[in-house]
Amino acid sequence: MIITSLLDTDLYKFTMMQVVLHHFPAASVEYRFRCRTPNIDLVPYIDEIRDEVRKLCQLRFNDGELDYLRRLRFLKGDFIDFLGLFHLNEKNISISPSKKGNGEIDIEIDGPWLHTILFEVPVLAIVNEVYFRNTQQQPDYRAGRERLTDKMALLGAKPEFADCKIADYGTRRRFSKQWHEEILLTLKDGLREQFAGTSNVYYAMKHGLTPLGTMAHEYLQACQALGPRLRDSQIYGFEMWAKEYRGDLGIALSDVYGMQAFLRDFDMYFCKLFDGARHDSGDPFDWGERLLKHYEANRCDPRTKVLVFSDALDIPKVLQLYERFRGRCRLAFGVGTNLTNDLGYQPLQIVIKMVRCNGQPVAKLSDSPGKNMCDDKAYLAYLRQVFGITQLTDDEAECGK
Known part of the structure; x- marks a missing residue:
C-alpha cells in the first residue's frame, strides 16, 4: 500500500x-x-x-x-x-x-x-x-545517495552559504515513499539548520520537521468562478485568504495570471499585509527583481519580505538565486523533483x-x-x-x- x-x-x-x-x-x-x-x-x-x-x-x-x-x-x-x-x-x-x-x-x-x-x-x-x-x-539507490551527498556538499561549500536554507516540496513527484523518507532523514541529519522543513505533513509529524505551505494555483483559479467579477478574482482570492488567516500564512502565489497582472493587483495594501510571494514559473531572477522594485514603489522595505522560489529548482540554481538576492530580502527555497526523484531515471512530469x-x-x-x-x-x-x-x-x- x-x-x-x-x-x-x-x-x-x-x-x-x-x-x-x-x-x-x-x-x-x-x-x-x-x-x-x-x-x-x-x-x-x-x-x-x-x-x-x-x-x-x-x-x-x-x-x-x-x-x-x-x-x-x-x-x-x-x-x-x-x-x-x-x-x-x-x-x-x-x-x-x-x-x-x-x-x-x-x-x-x-x-x-x-x-x-x-x-x-x-x-x-x-x-x-x-x-x-x-x-x-532494481533502483540505483547508490547513485541517488551520491547525488544527494553532492547536493549537500554544494550547500556547505562556502561559509557565506550558511544561511541558505532549502525545503522539500517533492511529494507529488517522488520516486517512492521509501526514498522520500530516506531523503528527508538524510537532509535533516546532514544539513541541520540549512534544512528548513517539508511540505509533507505526514513526515513533518513523524520526524519533527517544520510543515510548510500556504496556497496553490487551484485556490486562485476557483476564485474565477466564486468571486463577484472575473477581473477582480485575484484580489478576491487574496482578500478571502486574509479574512480566514488574519495575517498568518502570508505568502501569495504570483503566477496564476502572470507577473504583470499579479503586480497590478498586489497593491500597497497587499504588499503590507502579506509576508511575501512565491515564484512558480518564468525567469526567477527577473521575477525577483521586479518584485523587489514593486515593494519599494509601494513603500515597503524589501528586506522585511520573503521571496519563495519553488519552480524546478536544483541546488546550483538555488545558490545562484541566493547570491543574487541575499541581504536584499528574506529568502526561501522549495526543491521538489530534484530532491525526491533524482536516481538517474527520467522523472515523470x-x-x-x-x-x-x-x-x-x-x-x-x-x-x-x-x-x-x-x-x-x-x-x-x-x-x-x-x-x-x-x-x-x-x-x-x-x-x-
Whole structure:
C-alpha cells in the first residue's frame, strides 16, 4: 500500500481546505490529469493505480494525526472536527485509458471541492510509484545517495552559504515513499539548520520537521468562478485568504495570471499585509527583481519580505538565486523533483489541475509556456483579454485539441 496516511500530502491542501470549509462549502469542481513527459505508456498500470486509489479511499484520520493538526496554530477546531469525519470517496474519481490510444491515461476527479481537494497529491504520488516500481525494479539507490551527498556538499561549500536554507516540496513527484523518507532523514541529519522543513505533513509529524505551505494555483483559479467579477478574482482570492488567516500564512502565489497582472493587483495594501510571494514559473531572477522594485514603489522595505522560489529548482540554481538576492530580502527555497526523484531515471512530469469550478471553466496563465491547463480555448482567450495579457502560450494552441 503506497499511501498509508491522509497526512501524506502537502500542507497547502489543508490550509486551502479550511478556506473551502469556511467560505465555499458548496463549491463543486473538476480536476484533470496530464502527463507532460512524451512517450510514456501508463495504460499497463491502470489496474494497479486503481487498486491503490481504492485503498486511499479507505483511509481515515486517526486520533494522533488529528491531535498533531490541532497543534498547528492556523488550523481551527471545527476544521479538525470535520477532518475526523472525512474520507475520500471512490465515486469522485475515474481512471481510464485515453481515447487517443497513445498510452496516456485519463484521471478525472469531479465532485464537491471540500470532498475532492485531497485527491491530487496522493494520486500523483501513486502514479509515480506504480510507474517506477514496474519500470525500475532494481533502483540505483547508490547513485541517488551520491547525488544527494553532492547536493549537500554544494550547500556547505562556502561559509557565506550558511544561511541558505532549502525545503522539500517533492511529494507529488517522488520516486517512492521509501526514498522520500530516506531523503528527508538524510537532509535533516546532514544539513541541520540549512534544512528548513517539508511540505509533507505526514513526515513533518513523524520526524519533527517544520510543515510548510500556504496556497496553490487551484485556490486562485476557483476564485474565477466564486468571486463577484472575473477581473477582480485575484484580489478576491487574496482578500478571502486574509479574512480566514488574519495575517498568518502570508505568502501569495504570483503566477496564476502572470507577473504583470499579479503586480497590478498586489497593491500597497497587499504588499503590507502579506509576508511575501512565491515564484512558480518564468525567469526567477527577473521575477525577483521586479518584485523587489514593486515593494519599494509601494513603500515597503524589501528586506522585511520573503521571496519563495519553488519552480524546478536544483541546488546550483538555488545558490545562484541566493547570491543574487541575499541581504536584499528574506529568502526561501522549495526543491521538489530534484530532491525526491533524482536516481538517474527520467522523472515523470505529471500534474492534476482544476479545470472547472461550479460548472465554469477556470485556468491559469503561467509565465512559463507549457504549465497551463484548460479544456476551453475560448475561455483562456477571454481570460487573457480580461487581464490584459497579450502573449500567447503554448497551451492556448493545445487547449481544446
